[in-house]
Amino acid sequence: MTQVRSRDTGWALYKQLLGYVKPHWVSFLVAIVGYAIYAASSTALAEMMKRLIDGIQSPDAAFRLLLPLFVVFMFAARGLGTFLGTYFMSNVARNVVHALRCNVFNHMLHLPGRFFDSHSSGHLVSRVTYHVEQVTGAATNAITILLREGLFVLGLLSYLLWTNWMLTLLFLAVTPLIGGVVSYASKRFRRISQRIQDSMGDVTHVASEALTGYRVVRTHGAEEYEKARFARASDYNRQQKMKEALTKAVSTPVIQLLIAVSLALLVWLAMSPALLDNMTPGEFVAFITAASLMAKPVRQLTEINSEIQKGIAAAGELFGLLQEPVEPDSGTREPARLQGRIQLRNVSFRYAEDQPEVLKHIDLMIEPGEMVAIVGRSGSGKTTLTGLLPRFYRPTAGEVLIDGVPIDQYRLSPLREQIALVSQQVTLFNASVANNIAYGVPEAERDSIKAAATAAYAHEFIDRLPDGYDTIVGDNGVMLSGGQRQRLAIARAIFKDAPLLILDEATSALDTESERYIQRALEEVCRGRTTLVIAHRLSTIERADRILVMEQGRIVEQGSHAELLAHNGAYAALHRLQFQEDVAS
Ligand code: ADP
Ligand code: MG
Numbered sequence: 358m359t360q361v362r363s364r365d366t367g368w369a370l371y372k373q374l375l376g377y378v379k380p381h382w383v384s385f386l387v388a389i390v391g392y393a394i395y396a397a398s399s400t401a402l403a404e405m406m407k408r409l410i411d412g413i414q415s416p417d418a419a420f421r422l423l424l425p426l427f428v429v430f431m432f433a434a435r436g437l438g439t440f441l442g443t444y445f446m447s448n449v450a451r452n453v454v455h456a457l458r459c460n461v462f463n464h465m466l467h468l469p470g471r472f473f474d475s476h477s478s479g480h481l482v483s484r485v486t487y488h489v490e491q492v493t494g495a496a497t498n499a500i501t502i503l504l505r506e507g508l509f510v511l512g513l514l515s516y517l518l519w520t521n522w523m524l525t526l527l528f529l530a531v532t533p534l535i536g537g538v539v540s541y542a543s544k545r546f547r548r549i550s551q552r553i554q555d556s557m558g559d560v561t562h563v564a565s566e567a568l569t570g571y572r573v574v575r576t577h578g579a580e581e582y583e584k585a586r587f588a589r590a591s592d593y594n595r596q597q598k599m600k601e602a603l604t605k606a607v608s609t610p611v612i613q614l615l616i617a618v619s620l621a622l623l624v625w626l627a628m629s630p631a632l633l634d635n636m637t638p639g640e641f642v643a644f645i646t647a648a649s650l651m652a653k654p655v656r657q658l659t660e661i662n663s664e665i666q667k668g669i670a671a672a673g674e675l676f677g678l679l680q681e682p683v684e685p686d687s688g689t690r691e692p693a694r695l696q697g698r699i700q701l702r703n704v705s706f707r708y709a710e711d712q713p714e715v716l717k718h719i720d721l722m723i724e725p726g727e728m729v730a731i732v733g734r735s736g737s738g739k740t741t742l743t744g745l746l747p748r749f750y751r752p753t754a755g756e757v758l759i760d761g762v763p764i765d766q767y768r769l770s771p772l773r774e775q776i777a778l779v780s781q782q783v784t785l786f787n788a789s790v791a792n793n794i795a796y797g798v799p800e801a802e803r804d805s806i807k808a809a810a811t812a813a814y815a816h817e818f819i820d821r822l823p824d825g826y827d828t829i830v831g832d833n834g835v836m837l838s839g840g841q842r843q844r845l846a847i848a849r850a851i852f853k854d855a856p857l858l859i860l861d862e863a864t865s866a867l868d869t870e871s872e873r874y875i876q877r878a879l880e881e882v883c884r885g886r887t888t889l890v891i892a893h894r895l896s897t898i899e900r901a902d903r904i905l906v907m908e909q910g911r912i913v914e915q916g917s918h919a920e921l922l923a924h925n926g927a928y929a930a931l932h933r934l935q936f937q938e939d940v941a942s
Contacts, residue, residue, distance in 0.1 A: 370669055373676050374496075377453040384445040384452075389504060391441025396508035398435040400516050403647035405431070411639030442505055450496035458489045461675055467683040470749045474708065479562025484678060487557045488671040491550070495668020499661045506654035513647050513654075520644050521636065527626060528648060531619040535612055539659055542608040546666035549601045554671060556594040563590050605663050612659045616652050623648055684748070686769040695775045696760050697856045697887030699723040699746065704755035706741060715741050717910040719755070725856075728880075728888045730898035732931065733907035739891045740781065742907070743859045746889075747776045759857075777850035779863035783842045785834035790819050791826040793834075794848045806852060812878050813848035814871060815841070839866035847875065851882050858888045865893055872897060895935050904928065 378385055405427060412420045462485050473481075517525040567574055567583040574583055626632065627641060636644070699721070706716040715738050723729050731739045744750050745757050748764055757764050764772060785793050794809055795801030806826065810816040818841055822828040834842045843866045850858060860879070864872045876897050879888075892898045899918045906914040906921070906928045914926050921928035 370672055370676065374453070374672055377456055378449060381449045381452050384448045388442045388445035388449065391438045391443075391445065392504045392508045394434055394438030395442060395505055396438075396512040398431045398438060399509050399650070400512035400647070401427075401431050403513070403516055403643045403650060406646045407637075407639035407643035409639070410642050411637055414638075439505075443501060446501045446504070447497055450493065450500065453496055454489055454493045457492060457672075457675060458485055461485055461489070461678060464679050464681070464683065468681055469684045470744075471709070472681060477558075477562045479565050480558035482565070483554075483558040483561045484675065487561075488554055488674055491554065491667045491671035492675065493668075494664050495672070499665045499668060502657050502661045503665070506657045509654045510651060510658070513651050516647050517644065520640055520647070521632075524623065524627060524632070524644065528619055528623050531615050535615050535655075535659075538608055538611055538615070539662060542604055542659075543662055543666050545604050546601065546663045547670050549597055549604070550663075550667040550670035551674070552597045553594060553601065553667075554674060556590060556597060559590040560587070560594060563587050601663060605660070608662075609656065609660055613652070613656055616655055620648055620652070684769060685751075685765075688765055688767045688769070688772075690762060690767045691771045692760070692767060692775065695856045696725040697723075698725050698758075698760050699857075699887060700758040700761070701745075702756045702758070704745065704752045704757060706745065706750065706752050706754075708750070714753075715910050716745075716752075719910075719912060721905070721912065723887055723889075725887055726885055728883050728890065728900075728902045730890045730892060730901035730904045731907060732892065732895060732898065732904060732928065737907040738910040739907055740861055743778070743861055743889055743891065746857065746859065747773050747778065775855050776857045776859065777853040777855040778859045779843075779846045779850045779861065780859075781862045781865070783834070783846040785830050785837075785842060785845060787829065787832050789824075789827045789829055790822065790845065793830060793845055794852050796849055798852075801852075806848075809848045809852035810845075812851050812882060813844045814874050814878060815844040815848045818844070840868065840871060843867060844871075844875070847879075856886050858883065858886050860888070861891045862893055863890075864897060869894075895932055906931075 405424070408420075408427075409424065412424065465481060465484075514525070517528070563583070563586050567587065574580060624645065627636075627644065700723075701719050701721040704716055704719045704721075705714055707714045719742070731742065733739055741750070745752055746759070746764070748769060751765075759767070759772075786796065790810075791801070791803065791806050794806050803826070807816060810819055810826075819826055819828075828836070830836055830845075834845070837845070843863060847860075847863055850860075850863075864875055867875065872894070879890075880900065890898055890901060898904060902917070903915060904918060904921055905912050906926075908927065914921060914924065914928055916924065922932065
């Protein structure tokens with residue numbers, strides 16, 4: 358499985374993430390102000406200790422009133438700071454995640470066919486679910502703690518420096534050690550997080566395959582195999598999670614111990630007679646209080662490290678995906694309505710560099726309104742040939758022209774609007790029958806939907822559904838039979854009313870009788886448009902204007918049904934074979 362991985366690390370990633378934060382800078386600023394208030398009021402706790410202890414030694418009435426007021430004020434300010442920080446930071450983080458998630462999804466809708474050939478849908482789905490949630494973790498909890506506790510640590514440090522800078526510098530002597538532990542742990546967290554993310558993709562992938570294909574799994578008695586496969590994917594995920602837990606479980610106490618050691622050192626030093634002389638008891642207590650207050654934020658800061666690293670690893674993956682080049686769409690022509698003259702000039706095609714040629718030097722000219730049938734063994738390249746017209750793939754060599762214009766010169770979406778395609782695999786959306794026929798046209802008129810359904814011989818069965826045209830068809834149309842699904846797909850193509858119609862084994866799931874009906878209907882529909890029909894059953898294409906016979910990526914014969922029979926070549930052989938089969942059955 359190829360993974361998209363951003364080549365950027367560290368700063369480049371932060372900068373890209375910051376780009377997402379930019380539109381919400383007001384909220385961000387408010388949150389920072391909130392955290393600053395929080396940090397300042399928390400630091401004031403140490404100052405309060407000093408006043409308290411110094412005050413006890415010489416109490417007066419004003420002090421007695423002021424100190425409790427100060428306590429209340431300090432906690433009120435702290436509360437306000439917490440609220441501003443938490444709420445506005447969540448606002449920023451949720452917006453960032455929403456924008457990132459939509460961007461990733463939108464980008465995937467424009468990636469070329471090749472991308473989908475090399476990435477499983479399970480891995481792609483896990484990008485917009487799991488990966489994005491990882492970024493959320495980093496963006497909400499982690500940034501909150503980072504800012505809140507980070508500012509608090511800064512506040513405490515300034516207070517310490519202000520109280521006794523020399524002691525503070527001694528106290529800070531252990532920071533390089535702490536830094537070392539944190540940095541080692543960070544690298545490890547990030548590496549492990551990447552593996553965890555990949556393994557989540559595997560888990561999604563295996564589960565969705567086995568669950569959507571449950572019939573095949575059961576008829577082949579492959580339950581145990583799938584269970585083992587799933588357990589393997591899940592166990593790998595568990596192992597990586599445990600490595601993460603181990604790193605976290607070791608690094609946190611180590612860091613705490615380091616802090617404790619430096620605190621102990623501090624107390625020992627602070628109690629030296631030379632230093633004690635220079636400080637009031639209040640100052641001394643305040644200093645120790647501030648230094649020990651540091652333990653909690655530092656611990657929290659190191660604990661969120663793993664979450665931040667997860668977020669960064671996930672963001673790297675997502676930004677990497679966003680860097681994948683989209684389908685080239687540099688054409689400028691916007692055809693109003695094409696006539697439908699198709700021309701292929703010496704077209705060759707392979708799916709990837711390291712794969713064999715699937716189409717070899719194809720020359721073809723199809724006149725507007727012509728109905729051309731393509732026959733040939735499975736794997737001979739029929740579907741691939743039709744996939745070049747809507748530019749799902751681009752030819753490796755040669756040129757495809759429509760109405761005399763190379764198709765690269767058309768803008769993609771207006772070009773595709775002119776092509777109606779019914780493919781081998783019918784895709785239905787979990788929406789009403791009417792919305793499936795008028796797919797992509799939200800305000801379609803019911804009458805034109807009915808007309809399309811009638812032409813596709815679908816009206817009758819739709820009428821018998823519980824809610825007629827408003828029946829929801831279920832996940833990929835599970836409520837319908839194969840033939841019914843195909844008829845819906847044909848109705849969708851008829852509804853689109855495009856000048857170019859491609860029917861790729863569109864009637865293969867129908868019984869001979871319905872197929873014959875639809876055939877007659879299609880002949881009506883085909884009038885005035887260029888039609889390419891790929892059919893397995895030769896009886897259905899006898900009336901085509903021209904029949905092309907493909908073999909291993911080449912067109913080996915072409916002509917009308919009668920001509921090809923008279924020619925007594927590949928087509929005649931195929932025809933004899935099917936005739937014998939028909940007689941036998
Ligand atoms: P047909 O429609 O005539 O049955 P296709 O055009 O689907 O044949 O396939 C032609 C050849 O291209 C086959 O050998 C098939 O293995 C290969 N092929 C089809 N789709 C892909 C793909 N997405 N990636 C790589 N090879 C493919
Ligand atoms: Mg095919």
